[in-house]
Amino acid sequence: MSDPLPPIPAKRYFTIGEVAELCGVKQHVLRHWEQEFTQLRPMKRNGNRRYYQHHEVLMVRRIRELLHEQGYTIPGARNRLQEAELNDSTPVMPPAAPQAAPGPDWRLVRQELLEIRKILTTE
Structure with a gap:
C-alpha cells in the first residue's frame, strides 16, 4: 500500500509541479501521460506552461492508481x-461522499480570482 496522497486544495488551476506533488509522480511522467491518455489535456498558456484543473488532478490520481x-x-x-x-x-x-454545502470561503474565492487575473494579465 502506498502513502496517502495529500488533499487537493480548493483552487481552480494547478501548475505541473503542484500536480506532481499532489499525485506522487514526477513532472516528466505527467507530460508522458498527456501523450498516452486523451482524457488528460491541461490548458497551456504563456510558453506552453501547463495549468491543470481540479478534474484533471483527479484523473491523474486515477491513472496513477490504475x-x-x-x-x-x-x-x-x-x-x-x-x-x-x-x-x-x-x-x-469513486463517488464523493455527500457533504452539506457550506457557504463560500471568500478568502479562497478572492485568492482564486487573483490567480485568474495573474494568468490573464501575463499574456
Missing part, C-alpha cells in the same frame, strides 16, 4: 478509462 497500485499497463489503463466513460455503472472516479 498503473501503480492495480498493476495495469498503459494500454490496459487507457482501455479501463475508456470503458468507464462508456459504461456509467463503472465510474472513472
